[in-house]
Amino acid sequence: MKVLVSVKRVIDYNVKVRVKADNTDVDLANVKMALNPFCEIAVEEAIRLKEAGIASEVVVASIGPKAVQEQLRTALALGADRAIQIECDDLPEPLNVAKLLARVVEAEQPGLTILGKQSIDVDNNQTGQMLAALTGRPQGTFASEVKVEGEKAMVTREVDCGLKTVELVLPAIVTTDLRLNEPRYAKLPDIMKAKRKPLEVKTPADLSVELKQHSRLLKVETPASRQAGIKVDSVDALVDKLKNEAKVI
């Protein structure tokens, strides 16, 4: 069985996000970028399936400018076999991503496609679900456990009321939650080897997908800073302030 993993290059989770002075977007100049943590979990899960003898090949795909090759190489160093970059100047919105990935799924015919549940930059949480709809494959989202048994995958999902296990008939789509696994560190020799693993570059035109813009970013603002609190010296003063200043009682 082949496993396809899609990964995204995002702002590193250690970096404090700043808004551009003109409020047009988040400032990415000189900022450290990294593999989206949920995508890293997806890569780890695919590699574990390969190590368990269930997956025969792990293919990683990413969409974006040449810089995303850095994240693809990271995935290759972690253990993926080959990579596909779909070259775009900007990072397209989820429906476009899902359409591009649907074409990759069509061409590669993976038994399992694993994605992060969302990217930590825009937090859309849409691509996996859209990809399932476009490819007509069953989906198990927010996975905290994935067990592949023959032609089926048992996926434990983290939902509001607890854990829910679904049985999917392969081929299927899975999106990962935080507790699915703890990703490994890449080893030095593997990082060197990853430089020589195959990385194919395609364009949306190669995949016959026309990118369409369905939404427009109007403005990005930082949250209003919280006012400093005060100490009151008695219960009466507190009640008075709640009643007359805050007007909540």
Place this chain on the structure above:
Amino acid sequence: MRESMEFDVVIVGAGVAGLSAACRLMQQAQEAEQELTVCVVEKGSEVGAHILSGAVIESRAMDELFPDWKEMGAPLNMLVTSDELYLLKSDTAAKKLPNALIPKTMHNTGQDLNNYVVSLGNVCRWLAEQAEGLGVEIFPGFAAAEILFNDDGSVKGIATGDMGITAAGEQGPNYMQGMELHAKYTLFAEGCRGHLGKQLIEQFKLDNEADAQHYGIGLKELWDIDPAKHKPGLVVHGSGWPLEGDTTGGFFLYHLENNQAVVGLIVDLNYTNPWLSPFDEFQRLKHHPVLAEHLEGGKRVAYGARAITKGGFNALPKMTFPGGLLIGCNAGTLNFSKIKGTHTAMKSGMLAAEAVFEAIAAGNEGGSELSSFTDKFEASWAYDELFRSRNFGPAMHKFGPILGGAFNFIDQNLFGGKLPITLHDDKPDYAQLKPADQCKQIDYPKPDGKLSFDKLSSVFISNTNHEEDQPCHLKLKNPDIPLQQNLPTFAEPAQRYCPAGVYEIVEEASGPRFQINAQNCVHCKTCDIKDPAQNITWAVPEGAGGPNYPNM
């Protein structure tokens, strides 16, 4: 048994010295059409993540390494356009010094001077691209944790640290053993007070004939400033207030491109008052009109701190030992009289590369002491300028900023650094502190949240992170010293000299407790330098930990 890999040359640290050495090695290998394997390990999560410098740099070494660096797109974009020097007399008063009275080495504009305001982090990122293009393997996120030795005592290489060790010292679920990297020659380019460099200096007695090394702590912020106030290429330096008495240091404020400016303060670590807090001095400094006029209406983007090796020529240790070399600020090649170290660090790396390549090309199997480096270094302009500046720091330490400054003016401008005397300053920085009860407590003003900030909100924008579940990387030789000696005598100065709030005395019902918040550490190494009992050893944490500086 740890796994191992063999290289011709292993370089520790992807700063300007290490990367210049890597590039120069590969250039020579290509010219000679010879195969050469070079690997660089870097503890930061990416190249540049741990680089913090002013920086105004002289392009001399870059001109030699990549003569067409401009066409190649090196990020040296902002030629210094004007140069101001102030003596701050009080929190509001200042005297602007006329150019004629300033030691020549401190001039940044004028005939034949090619000085650029840069982000050294971005210069390193660019150098790393060149190095990779030349075939160097660069591994960010891998910290060199220990030195490996051959049976004959020569350096065999380094081992990277284990990953995934828990705080209790056990192997966690994603444990990965460190790797041995063996090399014919290993270049140590860790920057100021490298933790392996410190061991090498001791092991091979490299500083036997040198004066005690001296250090400063540099604190720096990057600001987005009001576009109306932006003067690209303006360089402002100064000294005086708020540093008092025998505390010396100086500030800088540079205008970069894109409406950004950097501001910083360097405090010499030979200060005597244990109540001094370099961080708080920096915060109140920014309220002085000379600085505030640039910053008001702007927004702080990033904060960081790093120690500086500033002992210069007299404190420079021997840089060679069997199997390797110590280069750049790890040895101490900074020219303090110019307040610049990039060009000399790069040059030391390039010369090391030449000595190493010549040896390997001649069939040397490694492990030798490359005295050819010493000859090359002593014949270089880098050595010449360090020699001419040898009295600069000691004069300031001995005579104070005013008379020391006058001495430096005479020495540098009238004698070109060739006065036939050499001043020495042999008392190490950690031995300078006076007991707290003999010193004046300093009452620092509260930060206003506009120009000045508290420590924690500052560390927050250094993007510092360490894997939480790992052993503390700040090792105490004797865990009782902080409370039993440092607290009663010096009011535990670590609370104040640490620019990241790592060290805390927590008052509890049972009495005071010494707490180390290692996850805050910005890897500046000040604690390793200034602790009066020399009780703190800075060791590398898990690779990729530490700050994530942007264009610092």
